[in-house]
Amino acid sequence: MSHYAEQATMLGKDVKIPQHPDEAILDAVPNPQAGTLFLARFACPEFTSLCPVTGQPDFGHLVIDYAPNQTLVESKSLKLFLGSFRNHGAFHEDCTVGIGKRIVEAVKPLWLRIGGYWYPRGGIPIDVFWQTGPVPEGLWLPDQGVPAYRGR
Amino acid sequence: MSHYAEQATMLGKDVKIPQHPDEAILDAVPNPQAGTLFLARFACPEFTSLCPVTGQPDFGHLVIDYAPNQTLVESKSLKLFLGSFRNHGAFHEDCTVGIGKRIVEAVKPLWLRIGGYWYPRGGIPIDVFWQTGPVPEGLWLPDQGVPAYRGR
Amino acid sequence: MSHYAEQATMLGKDVKIPQHPDEAILDAVPNPQAGTLFLARFACPEFTSLCPVTGQPDFGHLVIDYAPNQTLVESKSLKLFLGSFRNHGAFHEDCTVGIGKRIVEAVKPLWLRIGGYWYPRGGIPIDVFWQTGPVPEGLWLPDQGVPAYRGR
Amino acid sequence: MSHYAEQATMLGKDVKIPQHPDEAILDAVPNPQAGTLFLARFACPEFTSLCPVTGQPDFGHLVIDYAPNQTLVESKSLKLFLGSFRNHGAFHEDCTVGIGKRIVEAVKPLWLRIGGYWYPRGGIPIDVFWQTGPVPEGLWLPDQGVPAYRGR
Amino acid sequence: MSHYAEQATMLGKDVKIPQHPDEAILDAVPNPQAGTLFLARFACPEFTSLCPVTGQPDFGHLVIDYAPNQTLVESKSLKLFLGSFRNHGAFHEDCTVGIGKRIVEAVKPLWLRIGGYWYPRGGIPIDVFWQTGPVPEGLWLPDQGVPAYRGR
Amino acid sequence: MSHYAEQATMLGKDVKIPQHPDEAILDAVPNPQAGTLFLARFACPEFTSLCPVTGQPDFGHLVIDYAPNQTLVESKSLKLFLGSFRNHGAFHEDCTVGIGKRIVEAVKPLWLRIGGYWYPRGGIPIDVFWQTGPVPEGLWLPDQGVPAYRGR
Amino acid sequence: MSHYAEQATMLGKDVKIPQHPDEAILDAVPNPQAGTLFLARFACPEFTSLCPVTGQPDFGHLVIDYAPNQTLVESKSLKLFLGSFRNHGAFHEDCTVGIGKRIVEAVKPLWLRIGGYWYPRGGIPIDVFWQTGPVPEGLWLPDQGVPAYRGR
Amino acid sequence: MSHYAEQATMLGKDVKIPQHPDEAILDAVPNPQAGTLFLARFACPEFTSLCPVTGQPDFGHLVIDYAPNQTLVESKSLKLFLGSFRNHGAFHEDCTVGIGKRIVEAVKPLWLRIGGYWYPRGGIPIDVFWQTGPVPEGLWLPDQGVPAYRGR
Amino acid sequence: MSHYAEQATMLGKDVKIPQHPDEAILDAVPNPQAGTLFLARFACPEFTSLCPVTGQPDFGHLVIDYAPNQTLVESKSLKLFLGSFRNHGAFHEDCTVGIGKRIVEAVKPLWLRIGGYWYPRGGIPIDVFWQTGPVPEGLWLPDQGVPAYRGR
Amino acid sequence: MSHYAEQATMLGKDVKIPQHPDEAILDAVPNPQAGTLFLARFACPEFTSLCPVTGQPDFGHLVIDYAPNQTLVESKSLKLFLGSFRNHGAFHEDCTVGIGKRIVEAVKPLWLRIGGYWYPRGGIPIDVFWQTGPVPEGLWLPDQGVPAYRGR
């Protein structure tokens, strides 16, 4: 276990939430376990964006799984990136897949998947599931385990 | 994330529930992530139809999973389509598979499955599970996770 | 345990669902344990009515607790009464309390309460709780135990 | 802790299930803690009887709480007594309260209550709650904790 | 969705529970979705039979999954068939597999499995799992999801 | 059940989310059950505001219970009022109690309480519980039942 | 927080399990918060004894709540005391209350209660609840929260 | 379903618990479904043995799955065999696998697996999972579903 | 909602964890809702200290409820105070009550209670419950809802 | 079951927690079931370390699965090794994988995996999943079953 603390540029500092996803910067930090195939999962139960048609707030619970290659997602920059959707309009299907693609671009993982579990509108919630391709052989990939929506 | 809001013809407007499934129109909207293999799930815990033999109300919880091709299911039209069964007689097995086939016809997905979890009549509930064919390779497909019926 | 089977006029027969709550008849049958203070509970997870403003379907889970006096609620007539709301417009608060009052009128219980647990519309479900007055002393009255709504 | 084993007349022996509740004998055994106010609870998740109108089987989960006086309910005789309803017709409300009264007669407790949690027929299960009177002061009486019926 | 209601011979009528499994008739009705590979599941939480050695009642929760071919199981006849074990002696392993084989004989499905989840006797419950052969390729087959026994 | 639909000024129309709580209007509609003591509960699992010190987003789950007097809370205006906190700074304790007081002012209920269940910051979530005074005698007031925070 | 470590005579040492409850010694240690009314709870999910009639093992989950006076129960001696029932015959009702009385004798608390939640024998588990008297005013006493037995 | 009751040598009789696993006899009874590939599961939540180093009691929950060949495990002899560990020292890993091997020896199944879920000692519980070899093709083998240990 | 942000001295800054509870400073900030009777709850699932006898780590889940008077607990200082127990020896009963008393001293609430739910050592976890006195009339005080310990 | 107790060097003795992971010694004891392919699982819900950037405490729940070869992990030494992270800085991804590698080095298992389920910081918890390579054929490997993080 080693001395790579200096690479985390935002950890331990206060940074403003970007006003638009395009302004947000997703930081990559060196992966101290590069060369080892493993999975990292982020659970983000506090996601919110706006409905692009009505302007009403939407809420979702996102779970992101990825197999890092040379870099890790810096978690504070991830938080700010997700926060940048707060006043931004986005459809559920597009938004979920789009967030996954942004992370892929930033950390160039061996593999990634994202699950978007959205709050109901009109009684029928949408869940969206995307992965970059077949699961790498030998990767351990537990179920995301988010409970099914039941209404009441 | 882009300007495709105009394609959602019913979102944000009040539309009457059709009186019969044949009158309902399932809308397809362009898939902004066409070319990307992903899954969309709708959970519909508020489904109701009539028993074709006794005329009594039946209740069910439906979950629909599909891998979109060129179009997405427009969710408000899905809601109205499902609402059109309200005063319509339908057996559980036929109804569940039939709804799946109607959606296939409307959005021509790469793949689809539907689970129908029906409320008990006479102590023994029926669940119905249908998919259009083998799961596309590389598609991420979580369990639907609806709890088993226990009686009490 | 005795011979009061003949009083249940609808049990074991097929009867049509009334088209309006005013047409429905709530049957009372003699209480074989009259003079004993006890509680009967009905759980009705399959209730549906229409929104009086938009005409869209509403769904609810109702739980009815009452302390019978001289008569019991005949359960098949209760089912038909509840079914009569299927194509009827009713606000949640009014509907829940109104159903409670109709049952009071029909069986004149020592005491009654009704809980209405409605499915969300716009992300915020309403629950409605009404009782006829203070709980009779010595009556055992367990919590209704319907889980809180959590969204996702 | 003492020598009262000989009073349990049925424990450790095979005894036939009585054909009718009237034939069943509920045994009382001396209470080794007589003079101490405490509560004993029996959970009986395997109760079955017949519907007196249609002859169809009914199922219920019964929970019995009592504060023993001079005697305890002998548990094997309780099991046989409950088994005697297997081919016997009984309405839910009457049956639940009636079982409670039979136990009162047999062991003359300081206080008793019984909860009957019945499986649904026609979508609406009935629960029945009866107690002999106000809870004795100083008695510890936990909730019975049987989960509410949710349909699916 | 069509006019096959007339084939359900018992639905909506009162029929007596047969006294022995050999007397029970399992009805098959035409499968309106014949030619489509799907799964139907019956959950039967109210099963009871007798222990063939001691004559004591046994209780079980059965779940039946099958892929229909030309016919469906008529659900009321299934209920009566299961009810016919009420006063019949049967070991758990034999009974579970035997019920599965009777249904196979009646509806000649493409494939079937049955899970028997028995209540504990002597602290150790038995579960029994049988299927007719390898799962048909392309059939969607969710876990039965009956919770493990924990004692307390 | 009657003709009071016209009083709901916002139901069924699209209205913009106000930019500040002070701009939001909480609508009151006539209570069709005025004179009857009952409880209405709103569950709001999608609340979000900003931390007044760091500007970071906060998330909370609010539950509001009130006993209406002459008016009911109009639920769409409640949704817009809660949405107005989206870009507004507010401490958890103050915000929760403050929302309760605004609703009191708007509908002048017989009694009200509000529970605020906040997402953790720094590992320690805060819950806030306020009521206007002692619970009115004879009012039925179930527990809000929001699960305790466990971390992992 | 202070120097009372020396009073715990068994903590951190290996001690043999006594062969009989009468041989077990329940240690009391000084209560560093004497004069303050509070509750201590022990959950003991690993209790086992023998059935005094058949000699078969019995299993139970015990929960002990007490309000200490001058002394606390030393927890390792409690464990050994409970372990001494391992090869000892005891009826459920007597055993539960008897354990409570032994602890009262040892630490002379202001108040005590014990709940015994026993594993099922013959399908019907017994729970036993005893307390020394009315709950002291001002004592906070949460429910023991052990789930109800459901069979399967 | 047939006349094989006479083969169960211990069912319905009282037999002493053996003092050592070596003294216990595991009975095999003819498998009435021999030739059919199925699975039988025993859940044993009441297992206890002694720690071979400290002599302290250990507790475990065992689940045994096997595919019978010509014989079944006689369940009462299994109970006595498991009971024989009560005063016997055994390490968790060795004990779990050893019990599996004893059953293999007794009933020579087509295949077997055993899961041992042990209570925590020092805060870290051990689970042990063993199977005799690859799962037979076509055997239905549900997850054992014992919940993960969480501490509190 | 107002301008009291400047009073939170530690929020948004990095502060070191104190080495001993005596070095930790619990900050009080003005209560913007002073004069209003309400409850604030902190859930602290990440508490750890050392066993004063063996030096081994102990873990606990603490829940603190209080009715603020003129001041609120500043939550970051609470976190640091709780963190100061990390390398400090403390018995469960004493530690739980002691933490409660320190908070009382710091913010002089109208009323306070603390629940300490400790991880098991030797199979028997201890829970500790303390409150400063009778619950203030009119204060709403939900159950803390921490699940009971079950072992496995 | 045999005489290998002498190999457990730390079991039943008090040993100090090492101050640094490098000082901790992970003991291997002979595997009495060497030559048999099985899985052992350790659940460690009480892990804590420090954040290497801010020095604040981190908490995690670790689950370790391995298939032993010639040796087993000695569980007390595992506990001490994990305890040595108490005052040591470590990033979540690195720490989880690093602990797995240390155990591999110590007991040279046929295969190992480790899941790290961390408490949230800033609302987004990280889970880390690593295994040494593809799962050995014929090894039974149940899901770790740790629930997904939900926030509130």
Ligand SMILES: [Ca+2]
């Ligand atoms: Ca959420």
Ligand SMILES: [Ca+2]
């Ligand atoms: Ca539902």
Ligand SMILES: [Ca+2]
């Ligand atoms: Ca039913």
Ligand SMILES: [Ca+2]
């Ligand atoms: Ca909704």
Ligand SMILES: [Ca+2]
């Ligand atoms: Ca049951």
Ligand SMILES: [Ca+2]
């Ligand atoms: Ca039903």
Ligand SMILES: [Ca+2]
């Ligand atoms: Ca059942």
Ligand SMILES: [Ca+2]
């Ligand atoms: Ca049993």
Ligand SMILES: [Ca+2]
């Ligand atoms: Ca929420």
Ligand SMILES: [Ca+2]
């Ligand atoms: Ca946090």
Ligand SMILES: [Ca+2]
């Ligand atoms: Ca237990």
Ligand SMILES: [Ca+2]
């Ligand atoms: Ca257990």
Ligand SMILES: [Ca+2]
């Ligand atoms: Ca432990």
Ligand SMILES: [Ca+2]
């Ligand atoms: Ca915890």
Ligand SMILES: [Ca+2]
């Ligand atoms: Ca322990």
Ligand SMILES: [Ca+2]
């Ligand atoms: Ca934990």
